[in-house]
Amino acid sequence: MLLAAIVLVFAAFYYIPWLKKVISDFLYQYPHMQKLPGPKRLPFIGCIADLAGDTTVPIKFWMQEAEKVRAKGEGIFAITVLGRNITFPVNGEMVRPNFPPLQYICESPNEILKGKDYDFLKGWIGDGILTLIGQPWRDRRKSYTPLFHFSMLEGYLDAFNKHARVLCEVLQKEAGTEVDMCERVKRLALDAITDAAMDINFDTQRDPSHPYLHAVHDFTHMQQRYINEPQMWVKWIWATLYHRRYKYSLDILNDFSDKIMNDRLKRVQCGEIDLNAKKRPLIDHFFGLNQRGEWTLDDVHFELNGVIFGGHDTTSATLTWIFWALGTQPHFQQQCFEEINDIFGDTDRDCTHEDMKAMEFTERFVKETMRIFPPIPAVERELQNDFQMGDYLLPKGSEVFMAPHVIHRNPEIYPDPWKFDPDRWLPENVAKRNPYDFIPFSAGNRNCLGQKFAMHEIKTVLAWTLRKFIFSTNKKLLDQGFAIEVICKPTLPVDLLITPRN
Numbered sequence: 001m002l003l004a005a006i007v008l009v010f011a012a013f014y015y016i017p018w019l020k021k022v023i024s025d026f027l028y029q030y031p032h033m034q035k036l037p038g039p040k041r042l043p044f045i046g047c048i049a050d051l052a053g054d055t056t057v058p059i060k061f062w063m064q065e066a067e068k069v070r071a072k073g074e075g076i077f078a079i080t081v082l083g084r085n086i087t088f089p090v091n092g093e094m095v096r097p098n099f100p101p102l103q104y105i106c107e108s109p110n111e112i113l114k115g116k117d118y119d120f121l122k123g124w125i126g127d128g129i130l131t132l133i134g135q136p137w138r139d140r141r142k143s144y145t146p147l148f149h150f151s152m153l154e155g156y157l158d159a160f161n162k163h164a165r166v167l168c169e170v171l172q173k174e175a176g177t178e179v180d181m182c183e184r185v186k187r188l189a190l191d192a193i194t195d196a197a198m199d200i201n202f203d204t205q206r207d208p209s210h211p212y213l214h215a216v217h218d219f220t221h222m223q224q225r226y227i228n229e230p231q232m233w234v235k236w237i238w239a240t241l242y243h244r245r246y247k248y249s250l251d252i253l254n255d256f257s258d259k260i261m262n263d264r265l266k267r268v269q270c271g272e273i274d275l276n277a278k279k280r281p282l283i284d285h286f287f288g289l290n291q292r293g294e295w296t297l298d299d300v301h302f303e304l305n306g307v308i309f310g311g312h313d314t315t316s317a318t319l320t321w322i323f324w325a326l327g328t329q330p331h332f333q334q335q336c337f338e339e340i341n342d343i344f345g346d347t348d349r350d351c352t353h354e355d356m357k358a359m360e361f362t363e364r365f366v367k368e369t370m371r372i373f374p375p376i377p378a379v380e381r382e383l384q385n386d387f388q389m390g391d392y393l394l395p396k397g398s399e400v401f402m403a404p405h406v407i408h409r410n411p412e413i414y415p416d417p418w419k420f421d422p423d424r425w426l427p428e429n430v431a432k433r434n435p436y437d438f439i440p441f442s443a444g445n446r447n448c449l450g451q452k453f454a455m456h457e458i459k460t461v462l463a464w465t466l467r468k469f470i471f472s473t474n475k476k477l478l479d480q481g482f483a484i485e486v487i488c489k490p491t492l493p494v495d496l497l498i499t500p501r502n
């Protein structure tokens, strides 16, 4: 009895300030939200009933609502979910108006606060580039930019070639059978990013029992539950169900980074490693920034984790969709193969920077895959002030989700939007579009720093695998649905028959 009373008093103290904020946000935002187009929203609980169901529901719902408001000539729709008010622009021009001086949501220094879903990541990625705001973010971005310059990208190609070769070796053993490509590329992407970032070979492609791989999977699974299930936003429910498991995975992830950093730092200190070598992993660039006094060792630790978080699941989901698009469209697979064959002939050589430029059709194919199957469900921002978006006034404290699935299906920009057409990426067609009409990597001054890195990795994997195998399935391109698992993943297994080329 006494214990129950203590718990109640404690809970009241803990939750009263939170409750006060929820109520005052609601009273301020509700009248504004009522004026915005979108589905029927009950006060506070909003459209929770429309979103009930499995992880495929949200994207379907967003796409349907976008179609409805477009038909009425509106540029946004707004939804409410348990007190979270979220606005979705439905075209690129709404995100970045063609005619200034209207503010751009993605580029405004005031509105840059990332959405609530990033809170979960803090234990892994700390306050790094992904979540920093204002001047600290500008400084961090400035230190990062040279690391993804094309001259640096050449250094990372070695890691991509090495792990793409291993992928081919693994697939060769399974030739003649149907293989779950999602699993294979997940491990490849983790090996490639940890190698390029930390010069370490976890080799999870050959050893899928590696604890780092399991910790990453477990962490992202918990993050998925946190994002998708609103009851998890209540701290005690979350803590009761997951706190121990969360801490366990986090300890593994952080301990690995610490150990790798400490070992390498010792080698730097004994002069074994040259921090100015032409080809060097990201960790050496980061140590260089530390030596120049720009970053602390904590910054190095969290940025390494941030790059691994930001770079592995996104790239592996993109590759999964690409293999799906190849397997279901043999004529496009053949076109990619012919281009690669023209460049490499029947050699077994590594990919170079020049090859990346020459893979022009393959790049268009990749971009069209990323348009139809974008890996990130939404780029999220939380408004620090009332924000005028076109004709709509969005209230302070509400959120804006720039959802590629919504924006990439705007028929005014992409006629027949479900048709797979790599020609949409011919330069003359790209020139007509607003940069925010294509946002798998976001756009503007806070776009993805690793997009060229990711493109190089993807092209290297394609150059290797298409030289050696044909991927096939009797399923159709659009048989797939979209499941939000932090990243947007296919609902059907991507099981493809692997046939070696002669």
Ligand code: HEM
Pocket: 114, 129, 130, 131, 141, 307, 310, 311, 312, 314, 315, 318, 375, 376, 379, 380, 439, 440, 441, 442, 445, 446, 447, 448, 449, 450, 451, 453, 454
């Ligand atoms: C296909 C793969 C990838 C996709 C689809 C992707 C997508 C994105 C998106 C949408 C953002 C903006 C997030 C936001 O503003 O909330 C972002 C930011 C970022 N990405 Fe990527 N990313 C990919 C690969 C990578 C890789 C491989 C790296 C590093 C090697 C990387 C590093 C970053 C960083 C550092 C940022 C933060 C930029 C900033 O806030 O200034 N990404 N990415």
